[in-house]
Amino acid sequence: MKRIGYLGPPGTFSEEAARRHRGNGEGELVACASLEEVFARLETGLLEEGVVPVENSSEGAVSVVLDMLAAHPELTVRGEVVMQVVHSLLVPPGVKLEMVEKVLSHPQAFAQCRTFLRQKLAGVELQECASTAAAAALAARCRRPWAALAPLSAASRYNLQVLIPAANDCPHNKTRFWALGRKRVLSPVPPCKTSLIFGVRHRPGALYRVLREFAIREINLTRIESRPSKKGLGDYIFFLDFEGAAGDPVVKEMLDVLTEEHTTTLRVLGSYHVEQE
Numbered sequence: 309m310k311r312i313g314y315l316g317p318p319g320t321f322s323e324e325a326a327r328r329h330r331g332n333g334e335g336e337l338v339a340c341a342s343l344e345e346v347f348a349r350l351e352t353g354l355l356e357e358g359v360v361p362v363e364n365s366s367e368g369a370v371s372v373v374l375d376m377l378a379a380h381p382e383l384t385v386r387g388e389v390v391m392q393v394v395h396s397l398l399v400p401p402g403v404k405l406e407m408v409e410k411v412l413s414h415p416q417a418f419a420q421c422r423t424f425l426r427q428k429l430a431g432v433e434l435q436e437c438a439s440t441a442a443a444a445a446l447a448a449r450c451r452r453p454w455a456a457l458a459p460l461s462a463a464s465r466y467n468l469q470v471l472i473p474a475a476n477d478c479p480h481n482k483t484r485f486w487a488l489g490r491k492r493v494l495s496p497v498p499p500c501k502t503s504l505i506f507g508v509r510h511r512p513g514a515l516y517r518v519l520r521e522f523a524i525r526e527i528n529l530t531r532i533e534s535r536p537s538k539k540g541l542g543d544y545i546f547f548l549d550f551e552g553a554a555g556d557p558v559v560k561e562m563l564d565v566l567t568e569e570h571t572t573t574l575r576v577l578g579s580y581h582v583e584q585e
């Protein structure tokens with residue numbers, strides 16, 4: 309059976325995303341201690357797929373995932389899951405808001421609940437954990453008035469009470485996850501998107517020339533992001549997503565033009581079906 313890794317322990321948003329990616333198909337969900345571990349297990353073949361967060365509607369790119377993806381040329385994007393993310397403030401039974409001494413969570417959750425924390429828990433210590441569910445598990449076993457920002461479903465799993473059901477600052481807080489693997493999806497079911505990583509030469513209009521190829525073919529871009537190439541200051545690579553599949557004749561022809569004329573490197577991360585909540 310296919311093994312699908314995610315940032316654990318059970319009860320994270322990533323686990324829910326992995327579950328949705330699996331759908332009615334077969335697959336064993338495997339909890340990993342960190343995102344680095346998901347990539348390491350994909351590399352060594354201990355996992356066939358890994359579901360990782362790539363972008364949040366309020367915080368932007370999950371840079372660590374983009375960088376690890378760039379460092380793993382064998383990996384492709386096999387699917388996408390977009391999920392509504394609601395952080396709840398969970399506490400051990402009997403703990404009230406004014407009693408909370410410390411709040412535990414993943415750094416992304418803290419960032420997504422910044423205003424809430426400032427307004428309702430000003431001055432309370434924050435402790436970063438490997439994931440939201442790791443935070444809930446620690447709050448449950450510490451025997452202190454410590455709260456966790458975690459998915460609502462983590463409350464029953466870790467015997468915690470829901471003090472504030474929705475603590476995120478943006479009501480429409482969404483995170484996009486990618487299912488990564490070594491095998492490319494050859495004929496993704498429409499609607500699909502394709503993702504690329506590319507580099508350009510340092511010359512006037514280099515990025516414009518790439519984007520122009522999309523514009524003249526009326527291909528809709530859905531994201532462009534730059535990340536340092538790590539080769540030197542001011543040297544970047546670009547992550548770009550667009551609507552369509554790499555196998556579409558128009559897209560195929562455009563990718564050839566980009567490779568031959570406008571980029572220094574171009575990697576097609578994959579074409580994949582887009583799942584919406």
Ligand SMILES: O=C(O)C(=O)C[C@]1(C(=O)O)C=C[C@@H](O)C=C1
Nearest residue numbers: 320321322361414416439440483
């Ligand atoms: O800690 C979790 O529950 C995760 O799945 C990680 C993660 C992330 O890294 O973005 C996933 C979704 C939310 O944006 C907050 C945290």
